Amino acid sequence: MNDYISIPPLLRDASALIYVDDLETPEVRAEDSRHLWTVLRLRPGETVVVSDGQGRFRGCTVAATSIGKAPEKPVAPAQTAQRARRRGQGGALVLLPATEVMEGRRAVPALTVGFSLAKGDRNDWAVAKLSELGVDRIVPLMCERTAVRLSPEQALHQHERLRRIAREASMQARRIWLPEVLDVVALAHAPSRLGSDARAGVGGGGVGEVGGGGIGGVGGGGIALAEPGGPGLSLATPTVLVGPEGGFAPGELAMGLPVVGLGATVLRIETAAIAAGTILSALRSGLLSATSAVDDPRRCRPR
Numbered sequence: 001m002n003d004y005i006s007i008p009p010l011l012r013d014a015s016a017l018i019y020v021d022d023l024e025t026p027e028v029r030a031e032d033s034r035h036l037w038t039v040l041r042l043r044p045g046e047t048v049v050v051s052d053g054q055g056r057f058r059g060c061t062v063a064a065t066s067i068g069k070a071p072e073k074p075v076a077p078a079q080t081a082q083r084a085r086r087r088g089q090g091g092a093l094v095l096l097p098a099t100e101v102m103e104g105r106r107a108v109p110a111l112t113v114g115f116s117l118a119k120g121d122r123n124d125w126a127v128a129k130l131s132e133l134g135v136d137r138i139v140p141l142m143c144e145r146t147a148v149r150l151s152p153e154q155a156l157h158q159h160e161r162l163r164r165i166a167r168e169a170s171m172q173a174r175r176i177w178l179p180e181v182l183d184v185v186a187l188a189h190a191p192s193r194l195g196s197d198a199r200a201g202v203g204g205g206g207v208g209e210v211g212g213g214g215i216g217g218v219g220g221g222g223i224a225l226a227e228p229g230g231p232g233l234s235l236a237t238p239t240v241l242v243g244p245e246g247g248f249a250p251g252e253l254a255m256g257l258p259v260v261g262l263g264a265t266v267l268r269i270e271t272a273a274i275a276a277g278t279i280l281s282a283l284r285s286g287l288l289s290a291t292s293a294v295d296d297p298r299r300c301r302p303r
Helices: 007-012 030-039 077-084 123-134 152-172 187-200 270-286
Strands: 016-019 047-051 056-066 094-098 112-116 137-142 223-226 240-241 286-292 301-303
Touching: 007 047, 007 056, 016 030, 016 152, 030 094, 047 094, 112 123, 112 187, 112 270, 123 137, 123 152, 123 270, 137 152, 137 187, 137 240, 187 223, 187 240, 240 270, 270 286
Parallel strands: 016 047, 112 137, 112 240, 223 240
Antiparallel strands: 047 056, 056 094, 286 301
């Protein structure tokens, strides 16, 4: 049973979840502290879950907040807090471990969704939503008809940005396993790249790197291309790749990968990616049950 069906009470009831490098002596990063202080407005006594992003987590109690520069004249703590929030100052949170370190089981199979790079902020939106849905690996793709072309410097900036977005969305979703965001992968190289990663495990960075943690040998399975008219999704192909607005080129469709359908309409890149992530997540969690391929691979029914 995975986290979508049975969420530990600690994760459900805590005021927030953040990622830290050391669960024994958790230290809150400045950017996370600002968010918890100015947006969520945490106060001493509230519970925060800290996680290493690799399945381990524990509950902590907010012991104190340090607002920073002391006021010139003595004021009540409540007034000081209000002033800090109005000025957008982040309080440095002090966390005291309140539970033992726990470890959650990873849902299987590991889910991967790749999508052709899109213009504007649509890549950001897709990565955020896929992270919230519980997708394990997110792959920006460069296809023959991809409209966006990035220089090496732009690609590096894009990668860092998408990893940061995935991290922030995963904290909001209370994920104890960080998703991996790969750098841009050419579709022609995707089968060998993703197949190798699935067998050997990927990642290796710390919590600060959303790419860290990897999928560590969890899953594998088949890779499919999302194509209108294809049969319905199943966990036989837990990796789904979404093409550009103009669709996959004939040569790409001739690569020999199976195709799967995402509905009766032609979807935009980010919509198709999120549809694939939603269906795969629902199948894996047991919220949706696919009929057997013998009956009709195009049909699925709610459980």
